[in-house]
Amino acid sequence: MRQPVSQARYIPRMGLLDGKVAIVTGAGRGIGRGEALELAAQGAGVVVGEVDADAGQAVVDEITAAGGAAVVQVGDCAEVEAAEAIVARAVDEFGRLDALVNNAGILRDRTLAKMTPEEWDAVIRVHLRGHYAPTHAAVNHWRAAGQPGHVVCTASTSGVLGNFGQANYGAAKAGIAAFAQIVAQENWKHGITVNAICPAARTRMTEGAYGSIGSADDDFDFWHPDNVAPFVTFLCSDAAAHISGKVFGVQGDTVELYRPWTSEAVIENGGNRWDPAVFADRVGNLFEETGINPAAENGMARLRYSMTNRTP
Numbered sequence: 001m002r003q004p005v006s007q008a009r010y011i012p013r014m015g016l017l018d019g020k021v022a023i024v025t026g027a028g029r030g031i032g033r034g035e036a037l038e039l040a041a042q043g044a045g046v047v048v049g050e051v052d053a054d055a056g057q058a059v060v061d062e063i064t065a066a067g068g069a070a071v072v073q074v075g076d077c078a079e080v081e082a083a084e085a086i087v088a089r090a091v092d093e094f095g096r097l098d099a100l101v102n103n104a105g106i107l108r109d110r111t112l113a114k115m116t117p118e119e120w121d122a123v124i125r126v127h128l129r130g131h132y133a134p135t136h137a138a139v140n141h142w143r144a145a146g147q148p149g150h151v152v153c154t155a156s157t158s159g160v161l162g163n164f165g166q167a168n169y170g171a172a173k174a175g176i177a178a179f180a181q182i183v184a185q186e187n188w189k190h191g192i193t194v195n196a197i198c199p200a201a202r203t204r205m206t207e208g209a210y211g212s213i214g215s216a217d218d219d220f221d222f223w224h225p226d227n228v229a230p231f232v233t234f235l236c237s238d239a240a241a242h243i244s245g246k247v248f249g250v251q252g253d254t255v256e257l258y259r260p261w262t263s264e265a266v267i268e269n270g271g272n273r274w275d276p277a278v279f280a281d282r283v284g285n286l287f288e289e290t291g292i293n294p295a296a297e298n299g300m301a302r303l304r305y306s307m308t309n310r311t312p
C-alpha cells in the first residue's frame with residue numbers, strides 16, 4: 001500500500017472524527033461541500049468525489065488551507081468502476097475508510113406528461129445507481145475488513161412527501177429512503193449503519209427558491225447549505241453507531257425524524273376473495289378511520305419547515 005500522502009499535511013485536532021476517513025460524493029459545491037468541510041474540520045481525512053474536477057479541487061484547497069486533509073477523486077459516482085475507485089482512493093490515501101456520504105444529485109423537473117425518457121433515466125441513474133454503486137463498494141470493503149462503517153444517504157421531502165413536477169426525482173428520492181432502510185437491515189450485524197437525510201438548503205439546485213430567507217432579520221441563515229453538515233457528521237461518527245435505517249429531515253437548525261410508511265387501517269372480507277364491486281361501499285372505511293383524503297394531495301403541504309414557513 002502506498003504511503004498516505006495527505007496525512008503529511010494533516011494537522012491533528014480534537015474532533016468527533018479524529019483519525020477517521022470519509023468520502024462525500026458531489027462534494028464540489030452546495031450541501032456536499034459543506035459536509036466535506038465539516039467532516040474535515042472534525043478531524044476526518046476526506047475524499048471529495050466530483051464529476052466537476054475544478055469544483056472538487058477548490059473544496060480540497062479550502063480544506064487543506066484550513067489545515068485539514070482532503071483529496072479529490074474525479075468520476076461519476078453512478079459508475080461502478082468509479083465508485084470502486086473512490087473507495088480504493090480513500091484506502092490508498094488515508095489507509096482506511098469509515099464513512100460514506102452519498103450526496104451527488106441532479107434535477108430534471110417536469111410533470112410526467114411532458115417528461116422525456118432521457119429526463120427520467122438521468123435522474124434515476126445519478127440518484128439510485130449513484131447510491132447503489134458507492135455503497136456496494138464501501139459495504140463490501142467494510143465486510144471484508146471486518147470493520148464497522150457509516151453510510152449517509154441523501155433522500156428528499158420531494159420523495160418521502162411527494163412534490164408536484166418531480167416524478168423522476170421524487171421516485172428516486174423515495175427509493176433512496178427505502179434503500180437506506182433495507183441496506184441498514186442487511187448490514188446491522190456487521191456494525192454498518194445506513195441512514196438517510198432529507199435536507200433543504202439554498203444551493204445551485206434550488207436557486208431562487210430559498211432566496212436569502214434568514215439573513216435579513218437575524219444572524220442565523222436558516223437556508224445556508226452548511227447547516228446540513230453537522231448532523232451528517234454526527235451520523236458518520238461512532239457516537240451514532242446505535243442509529244440505523246432511519247430517515248431524518250435536516251434543515252437550518254432543525255433535525256426531524258420521519259416515521260417510515262406505516263399501515264394505518266385495514267378492511268377484511270371474512271376470509272374470502274373480494275368482489276371488486278364491493279369496494280365502492282367498503283373502501284370508504286379506510287379513509288374515514290384515518291382521516292386520509294382519498295383525492296390526490298399536495299404532500300409538501302405537510303412540511304413542518306418550508307421556505308415560506310420556517311416555524312411549526
Ligand SMILES: NC(=O)c1ccc[n+]([C@@H]2O[C@H](COP(=O)([O-])OP(=O)(O)OC[C@H]3O[C@@H](n4cnc5c(N)ncnc54)[C@H](O)[C@@H]3O)[C@@H](O)[C@H]2O)c1
Nearest residue numbers: 026029030031051076077103104105156200201203204205
Ligand atoms: N438543495 C436542497 O434544498 C436539497 C433538497 C433535498 C435534497 N437535496 C439533495 O442534496 C444533494 C446535494 O444537492 P445540492 O443542492 O447541494 O446540489 P448542487 O447542484 O449544488 O451540488 C451537487 C453536486 O453533485 C455533483 N454531481 C452531480 N452528479 C454527479 C455524479 N454523477 N457524480 C459525482 N458528482 C456529481 C455536481 O457536480 C455538484 O457539484 C442532492 O442529492 C440533492 O438531490 C437537496
